[in-house]
Amino acid sequence: xxxxxxxxxxxxxxxxxxxxxxxxxxxxxxxxxxxxxxxxxxxxxxxxxxxxxxxxxxxxxxxxxxxxxxxxxxxxxxxxxxxxxxxxxxxxxxxxxxxxxxxxxxxxxxxxxxxxxxxxxxxxxxxxxxxxxxxxxxxxxxxxxxxxxxxxxxxxxxxxxxxxxxxxxxxxxxxxxxxxxxxxxxxxxxxxxxxxxxxxxxxxxxxxxxxxxxxxxxxxxxxxxxxxxxxxxxxxxxxxxxx
Amino acid sequence: xxxxxxxxxxxxxxxxxxxxxxxxxxxxxxxxxxxxxxxxxxxxxxxxxxxxxxxxxxxxxxxxxxxxxxxxxxxxxxxxxxxxxxxxxxxxxxxxxxxxxxxxxxxxxxxxxxxxxxxxxxxxxxxxxxxxxxxxxxxxxxxxxxxxxxxxxxxxxxxxxxxxxxxxxxxxxxxxxxxxxxxxxxxxxxxxxxxxxxxxxxxxxxxxxxxxxxxxxxxxxxxxxxxxxxxxxxxxxxxxxxx
DNA sequence: CAGTGGTCTAGACCACTTT
DNA sequence: AAGTGGTCTAGACCACTGA
Numbered sequence: 001x002x003x004x005x006x007x008x009x010x011x012x013x014x015x016x017x018x019x020x021x022x023x024x025x026x027x028x029x030x031x032x033x034x035x036x037x038x039x040x041x042x043x044x045x046x047x048x049x050x051x052x053x054x055x056x057x058x059x060x061x062x063x064x065x066x067x068x069x070x071x072x073x074x075x076x077x078x079x080x081x082x083x084x085x086x087x088x089x090x091x092x093x094x095x096x097x098x099x100x101x102x103x104x105x106x107x108x109x110x111x112x113x114x115x116x117x118x119x120x121x122x123x124x125x126x127x128x129x130x131x132x133x134x135x136x137x138x139x140x141x142x143x144x145x146x147x148x149x150x151x152x153x154x155x156x157x158x159x160x161x162x163x164x165x166x167x168x169x170x171x172x173x174x175x176x177x178x179x180x181x182x183x184x185x186x187x188x189x190x191x192x193x194x195x196x197x198x199x200x201x202x203x204x205x206x207x208x209x210x211x212x213x214x215x216x217x218x219x220x221x222x223x224x225x226x227x228x229x230x231x232x233x234x235x236x237x238x239x240x241x242x243x
Numbered sequence: 244x245x246x247x248x249x250x251x252x253x254x255x256x257x258x259x260x261x262x263x264x265x266x267x268x269x270x271x272x273x274x275x276x277x278x279x280x281x282x283x284x285x286x287x288x289x290x291x292x293x294x295x296x297x298x299x300x301x302x303x304x305x306x307x308x309x310x311x312x313x314x315x316x317x318x319x320x321x322x323x324x325x326x327x328x329x330x331x332x333x334x335x336x337x338x339x340x341x342x343x344x345x346x347x348x349x350x351x352x353x354x355x356x357x358x359x360x361x362x363x364x365x366x367x368x369x370x371x372x373x374x375x376x377x378x379x380x381x382x383x384x385x386x387x388x389x390x391x392x393x394x395x396x397x398x399x400x401x402x403x404x405x406x407x408x409x410x411x412x413x414x415x416x417x418x419x420x421x422x423x424x425x426x427x428x429x430x431x432x433x434x435x436x437x438x439x440x441x442x443x444x445x446x447x448x449x450x451x452x453x454x455x456x457x458x459x460x461x462x463x464x465x466x467x468x469x470x471x472x473x474x475x476x477x478x479x480x481x482x483x484x485x486x
Numbered sequence: 487c488a489g490t491g492g493t494c495t496a497g498a499c500c501a502c503t504t505t
Numbered sequence: 506a507a508g509t510g511g512t513c514t515a516g517a518c519c520a521c522t523g524a
Contacts (some may be wrong), residue, residue, distance in 0.1 A: 009512075017502085032490060032491085033490080033491070040472075043514045043516095044515085045511060046512085046513060050273070060492095062492090063458055063522080064490070064522075065492095065520070065521035065522050066489095066491080066521080066523075067489090073460055074424075076424070078504065080484070081325065081479055081481070082479055082480065083481060086485070132316060170303070172513075178304070178482070179301070179479055179480055179482045181316055181317075183476050184324075186430075186447040186472050188447045204429040204430055204431045210481070213316060215306055224518085233426050233427070233428065234426065234427040235425065236325055236479075238325055238425055238453070239423075240327055241326045251493075252494085273512085275508075276507095276509080276510070285494080285495085286496065287495090288493095288496090294510095305510065305511090306503080307511060308501070308504075308509050310503090469489035486520080487523100487524090488524090491521090492520075493518085493520095494518085494520075495516085495517080496515095498506100498513085498514080499511105500511075501510085501521085502509080502510080502511095503508085503509075503510085504506100504509090505506085505507080505508100
């Protein structure tokens with residue numbers, strides 16, 4: 001019944017997740033691991049791995065000796081900060097139907113912080129992309145992405161920039177984005193930013209400053225994103241460490 | 244050689260972490276899992292679990308078919324947002340030697356958002372605790388904690404409030420904090436906050452608004468924390484989901 | 487005391503990278 | 506082809522919860 005495609009563990013995870021959102025478990029109680037394993041015809045280890053992911057997502061809570069339970073609060077989390085997403089995805093998860101507008105694309109010398117983040121030498125340039133994500137006519141997210149010009153293979157046209165940045169990087173540079181190191185910085189919106197975000201200058205906002213690396217630890221992109229706090233709020237689930 | 248106390252997996256994790264920070268691996272290459280297992284006298288599964296935790300912390304990178312490697316960038320992360328910590332711990336990780344000052348303790352009616360977050364009925368009160376964390380004479384963090392008064396067993400004296408909030412809750416209510424749901428909110432500092440944080444009113448700042456729950460999903464505490472961005476910056480590592 | 491999740495083992499096979 | 510991490514199995518025993 002459960003076989004091909006993604007890993008068994010992932011299939012089991014999705015299967016259980018499905019049942020959770022459909023309210024398929026009585027009183028939020030998830031069956032014992034041995035029972036799930038027998039029902040699905042997989043080993044208990046596989047079930048446990050799947051449950052561990054769901055626990056990590058905040059979808060369930062496990063209590064030793066007592067059982068495993070649906071976590072109604074965890075299901076409220078829309079955006080898991082510790083995961084990589086495209087802003088389209090993120091906005092969809094919030095119930096929006098987003099659109100993208102590329103404000104500008106340019107090859108230019110990097111700002112000092114960008115040069116440092118990307119480990120660029122004097123004289124090396126970056127491809128700068130400025131985008132705004134909208135929900136209907138409301139701007140929600142403003143992003144700047146800076147990619148070392150050396151990495152880009154061919155010519156770049158504005159429509160390329162509409163793709164999520166990791167797709168863009170894979171297509172234009174052949175490198176895969178493995179992780180971001182991100183900082184959360186409070187800022188006052190400048191006039192330029194405020195106008196693009198359709199709000200007032202001087203508004204307090206979050207700036208998400210991050211550098212993306214490939215698996216070899218090479219920096220591929222430096223990015224800065226600003227949000228309309230009234231339309232999009234960042235959330236995170238915080239647990240004890242070492243699970 | 245590796246035996247008692249914490250779990251085997253945790254001991255292996257610490258052992259490898261130790262070697263990483265001591266630069267005990269040539270060229271940042273970590274030995275094959277089978278070799279580690281044989282050397283430490285544990286199963287490969289145990290080694291893999293330990294490595295998974297280190298990967299999750301950002302300390303290492305695993306590349307199928309190639310090997311496991313130290314991640315120098317990941318080691319830079321001081322504060323992992325998705326983990327629960329006490330602010331003392333957090334500041335120590337940043338190289339500070341923090342101290343705490345309890346500004347005030349009071350039993351009072353909850354603000355509307357606090358009442359909602361804690362699911363309180365009309366008339367129920369909260370224990371409010373206001374604290375500032377200092378590095379030397381510089382205030383770095385300002386926190387407000389609100390605990391339902393019903394949960395508190397005995398009398399509370401100011402020195403009790405100096406303990407980390409999860410210790411406080413365990414001692415005063417007997418309940419264990421399992422996780423927080425947190426939101427990151429940009430704010431302009433009010434005069435009161437600015438004075439306590441030793442900075443100017445109107446400065447852009449992060450407000451960390453969170454509710455803490457026990458394993459049964461009961462809200463135990465509602466909290467709000469403000470930071471001196473120039474002294475303490477929140478960081479997070481973002482990876483692909485489903486690992 | 488029965489039932490649950492937590493830890494650990496030993497081993498098989500697969501997918502991928504490197505030589 | 507050899508070596509690495511990725512997935513999965515079957516089973517043992519422990520720690521904790523709740524009736």
